[in-house]
Amino acid sequence: MPRTNDRSNHRITSARPTETAPSSLSRKCRGAAATRPAPEACVARLSLYVRELTRLASQRVGFVSSRRLAGQLGLTDAQVRRDLSYFGQFGTSGRGYEVQRLHDRLTTILGVSGRTWHVALAGAGNLGSALLAYRGFRERGFLFKVAVDTDPQKVGRTVQGLTVASASQLPLLVRRHDIQIGLIAVPVESAQAVCDQLVESGVRAIVNFAPVRLEVPSSVWLRVVDLAIELESLAFYLARTK
Amino acid sequence: MPRTNDRSNHRITSARPTETAPSSLSRKCRGAAATRPAPEACVARLSLYVRELTRLASQRVGFVSSRRLAGQLGLTDAQVRRDLSYFGQFGTSGRGYEVQRLHDRLTTILGVSGRTWHVALAGAGNLGSALLAYRGFRERGFLFKVAVDTDPQKVGRTVQGLTVASASQLPLLVRRHDIQIGLIAVPVESAQAVCDQLVESGVRAIVNFAPVRLEVPSSVWLRVVDLAIELESLAFYLARTK
DNA sequence: CACTGTGAATGCATTCACAGCG
DNA sequence: CGCTGTGAATGCATTCACAGTG
Numbered sequence: 241m242p243r244t245n246d247r248s249n250h251r252i253t254s255a256r257p258t259e260t261a262p263s264s265l266s267r268k269c270r271g272a273a274a275t276r277p278a279p280e281a282c283v284a285r286l287s288l289y290v291r292e293l294t295r296l297a298s299q300r301v302g303f304v305s306s307r308r309l310a311g312q313l314g315l316t317d318a319q320v321r322r323d324l325s326y327f328g329q330f331g332t333s334g335r336g337y338e339v340q341r342l343h344d345r346l347t348t349i350l351g352v353s354g355r356t357w358h359v360a361l362a363g364a365g366n367l368g369s370a371l372l373a374y375r376g377f378r379e380r381g382f383l384f385k386v387a388v389d390t391d392p393q394k395v396g397r398t399v400q401g402l403t404v405a406s407a408s409q410l411p412l413l414v415r416r417h418d419i420q421i422g423l424i425a426v427p428v429e430s431a432q433a434v435c436d437q438l439v440e441s442g443v444r445a446i447v448n449f450a451p452v453r454l455e456v457p458s459s460v461w462l463r464v465v466d467l468a469i470e471l472e473s474l475a476f477y478l479a480r481t482k
Numbered sequence: 483m484p485r486t487n488d489r490s491n492h493r494i495t496s497a498r499p500t501e502t503a504p505s506s507l508s509r510k511c512r513g514a515a516a517t518r519p520a521p522e523a524c525v526a527r528l529s530l531y532v533r534e535l536t537r538l539a540s541q542r543v544g545f546v547s548s549r550r551l552a553g554q555l556g557l558t559d560a561q562v563r564r565d566l567s568y569f570g571q572f573g574t575s576g577r578g579y580e581v582q583r584l585h586d587r588l589t590t591i592l593g594v595s596g597r598t599w600h601v602a603l604a605g606a607g608n609l610g611s612a613l614l615a616y617r618g619f620r621e622r623g624f625l626f627k628v629a630v631d632t633d634p635q636k637v638g639r640t641v642q643g644l645t646v647a648s649a650s651q652l653p654l655l656v657r658r659h660d661i662q663i664g665l666i667a668v669p670v671e672s673a674q675a676v677c678d679q680l681v682e683s684g685v686r687a688i689v690n691f692a693p694v695r696l697e698v699p700s701s702v703w704l705r706v707v708d709l710a711i712e713l714e715s716l717a718f719y720l721a722r723t724k
Numbered sequence: 725c726a727c728t729g730t731g732a733a734t735g736c737a738t739t740c741a742c743a744g745c746g
Numbered sequence: 747c748g749c750t751g752t753g754a755a756t757g758c759a760t761t762c763a764c765a766g767t768g
Contacts, residue, residue, distance in 0.1 A: 279736070279737065280736095281737065283719075284711055284715045286718065287711050287714035288711070305748085312695065314695045316738080317749090318738075318740070318741095319737090319738065321749090321750060321752085322738075322739085322751085322752080329751070330750095331749075331751080332746070332750075333749055333750050333751090334745075334746050334747075335746075335748085335750090336748090336749065337750090350717055350718050351717035351720065352714070352717050357717060357720070365612065365615075366612035367609070367612035369608040370612060371709065373608060374709065374710060376693065376710050377710065380717075382717075420720060423713070444723070445716045445719070451618065453554065453556045461716055461719050463712035463715075463716060465707070465709060465712050467612070467613065467616065467707060468529065468616060468619065470526075470689050471619070471624065471663065471689050472528075472529035472594070472624075473522075473525050473526045473705075474687045474689065474703055475592055475594050475599060475624075476528065476591070476592050476593050477525075477687070477703050478662060478663070478686060478687050480593075481686070522758095523759065523760095547726085548727080549727085558761070560760075560762070560763095561759090561760065561761080563729060564729085564730080564759090564760075564761085566729090567728090567729055571729070572728095573728050573729080574727080574767090574768065575728050575729090575767040575768050576725070576726045576728080576767075576768055577726085577727070
């Protein structure tokens with residue numbers, strides 16, 4: 241009797257304040273921003289909402305209810321409304337949310353509207369290439385400006401319109417291209433060294449795709465994406481079913 | 483003042499019972515199994531523990547304390563002890579946990595000891611190739627028996643010692659190789675169709691790497707790994723720092 | 725005395741349920 | 747009437763704190 245799980249994602253161990261908002265008294269003016277800092281899980285879902293709204297907008301859907309939005313995403317309607325309520329009041333009673341308007345508001349809140357982010361990729365192997373090829377990044381304004389690799393075979397090659405540079409150039413290139421975000425897609429052994437280089441060169445946020453824990457100073461945002469964990473934990477449930 | 487987050491992972495929306503354990507009265511016999519079903523977050527961390535223990539064993543470390551294990555993984559000592567306590571009592575007061583023994587016990591519990599799982603990969607692009615190349619899977623007994631792709635360019639090629647078959651062969655190959663787990667690394671457009679094929683062919687667990695929600699019958703375990711979400715949510719925090 | 729194992733306390737996230745609005 | 751926005755209730759996960767043990 242296993243049930244389908246809906247969205248596996250995002251687990252955080254130590255709390256971290258999201259905003260310095262006073263969180264004092266509730267606002268009353270209509271359309272005002274939310275009162276409390278948004279939970280991390282909710283921020284993560286923001287990109288899901290944006291994706292779905294982009295899709296709906298391209299289908300010329302004008303309004304969408306929390307129920308319908310939830311259905312598409314595998315969430316509950318209450319959760320959608322709660323999530324959105326952290327950022328403001330976007331809906332109309334009886335009608336739902338205006339797709340284009342909500343899309344625009346959410347992209348602004350997510351920080352991916354009317355601006356671009358400069359991204360550097362360390363490791364141009366299969367995983368790195370997959371990341372370069374992911375179309376969603378460009379759509380959201382994440383621009384790959386730099387890709388490096390240690391493998392002389394790969395250096396000089398062009399992947400997705402970007403020329404792979406030598407790993408030794410990383411600090412130089414990060415500074416030259418004003419990189420804000422670094423992606424680590426190198427083997428476990430070199431992940432920490434690459435991470436240190438990124439940090440020293442001024443990168444403020446890092447996503448680590450290597451299955452190791454990395455150390456960074458507290459001024460840097462670090463996220464981990466572990467490709468294997470979901471598969472590995474499936475064995476546990478499979479072994480216990482039928 | 484951003485803080486480093488430690489482990490991003492795994493968020494579940496609907497609860498699902500993990501065991502049918504009675505959860506009635508506490509056992510008293512030493513070394514007995516835990517009383518309550520293990521939380522999903524804790525099951526996901528099981529593979530982290532196994533990885534670290536494998537590393538420690540290879541360094542001939544005999545004992546490890548919850549504190550040290552936690553430090554390596556970016557968790558707290560209390561959490562490590564709590565997690566392990568769901569599965570039994572493995573430690574020795576004043577000494578800690580015997581590395582090899584704990585490793586063996588956890589791999590058994592995870593369902594990756596003394597047996598293998600047969601895995602099929604749909605989509606042999608960059609991401610699919612990265613998954614085929616991941617060494618951890620083989621180490622844990624996950625064997626890729628099948629890889630398919632729709633691209634005639636890719637069919638017939640050998641990736642990591644496995645020959646890519648035509649996508650039309652998927653149902654046949656799944657049955658022939660007694661596949662239990664399917665990995666979906668195809669574009670969004672074809673993800674649901676591939677998923678349906680896997681399900682109809684008898685696959686009982688699926689990991690979806692495409693950024694869409696998939697529908698499966700409730701008898702099938704479904705997990706999602708979203709490569710983009712962590713990066714996208716970083717913009718939110720970056721836009722709010724300094 | 726250093727460490728485990730675990731009730732109890734806390735904190736975070738989801739869901740309920742309903743008042744209020746267009 | 748259909749749907750939002752949100753207090754209050756619930757449920758899950760982490761942390762505290764300490765009794766108990768080799």
